[in-house]
Amino acid sequence: MAGELVKAGQRGVPAQLTQLADRAKDYIREGVCENTRRAYRGDWSHFSAWCEGQGLVPMPAAPETVVLYLTAHADGADGCRALSVGTLQRRLASLAVAHKVAGHEDPTKAAAVALAWRGIRRAKGVAPRGKAPALVQDVCRMIDALPEGILGTRDRALLLVGFAGAFRRSELVGLDRADVAITQEGAVVTIRRSKTDQEGEGRKVGIPYGSNPDTCPVRALAAWVEVAAIKDGPIFRPVNRYGQVLAGRLSGYAVALVVKRYAAQVGLDASRYAGHSLRAGLATSAADAGASERSIMAQTGHRSVAMVRRYIRDGSLFRENAAATVGL
Numbered sequence: 001m002a003g004e005l006v007k008a009g010q011r012g013v014p015a016q017l018t019q020l021a022d023r024a025k026d027y028i029r030e031g032v033c034e035n036t037r038r039a040y041r042g043d044w045s046h047f048s049a050w051c052e053g054q055g056l057v058p059m060p061a062a063p064e065t066v067v068l069y070l071t072a073h074a075d076g077a078d079g080c081r082a083l084s085v086g087t088l089q090r091r092l093a094s095l096a097v098a099h100k101v102a103g104h105e106d107p108t109k110a111a112a113v114a115l116a117w118r119g120i121r122r123a124k125g126v127a128p129r130g131k132a133p134a135l136v137q138d139v140c141r142m143i144d145a146l147p148e149g150i151l152g153t154r155d156r157a158l159l160l161v162g163f164a165g166a167f168r169r170s171e172l173v174g175l176d177r178a179d180v181a182i183t184q185e186g187a188v189v190t191i192r193r194s195k196t197d198q199e200g201e202g203r204k205v206g207i208p209y210g211s212n213p214d215t216c217p218v219r220a221l222a223a224w225v226e227v228a229a230i231k232d233g234p235i236f237r238p239v240n241r242y243g244q245v246l247a248g249r250l251s252g253y254a255v256a257l258v259v260k261r262y263a264a265q266v267g268l269d270a271s272r273y274a275g276h277s278l279r280a281g282l283a284t285s286a287a288d289a290g291a292s293e294r295s296i297m298a299q300t301g302h303r304s305v306a307m308v309r310r311y312i313r314d315g316s317l318f319r320e321n322a323a324a325t326v327g328l
Helices: 015-030 034-054 063-075 085-101 113-122 135-145 150-164 169-173 219-229 252-265 278-289 293-300 305-315
Strands: 178-180 186-191 203-208
Touching: 015 252, 034 063, 034 085, 034 113, 034 186, 063 085, 063 113, 085 113, 113 203, 135 150, 135 252, 135 278, 150 169, 150 203, 150 278, 178 219, 186 219, 203 219, 252 278, 293 305
Parallel strands: none
Antiparallel strands: 178 186, 186 203
């Protein structure tokens, strides 16, 4: 990209212009978050490898090539692994970006691709297959299953803060000691950057004290910070098998493993639970308790009312249920 920015004067390009082009390249890269860039790279590699195996040209791709790719991976044909509608939709977006960046016409906009994609969505259905929410009673059971020692102290804070804050796992592991202030009302947590706030505007989340000391997220967080002697840097860190707290930052994948571990220990199907289960669980439990859309969105940071209403519908299936009024 930097080369393209200065190619008009390739010969004898002033050093300062080359440096400016390099800096522009950095800004262009920062225009898309790292997770999205990683997804784009993976999607493009998958598409390119499939094209090479079929003797087709990946760049620029013909619309017919994209249709064949979608069909093969929607059906799991010819040894291909069947992909979900959501994954295929992301692959289409990645192909579109790759072609636009390379200066080619976007093949995903062709009529043949649009018709094939519409047919796949109708045939396969578009209902999301998200992870199950860890409801408040599930989280309390997980807390009862915690081990003694520093690992149990960390996981208590991780589960309770993740649930009460309705944090995405990236937000949870991204917390630094400077981002948390303990007040008389509870913990004030500053989220510096998130999935829906790539420009780092930030937002504050309040986590109130719990009525039960054993499941109070604020007390659990304070206990972890104290026992791990965390003065600065990442709050949630790995703990090795010797009970030593390591200096690095816990990964988002590790959060998923923690949730799965305790879900299994309390008799839940671990395959249905992951890091997102804490966030979904708070929203669903709050809806079941009668919390308003506004208050749920303030806690979760959702910008889409439609997504929050899905949680509310799930949490309200048996509250004010019409079938319960007929006296069966």
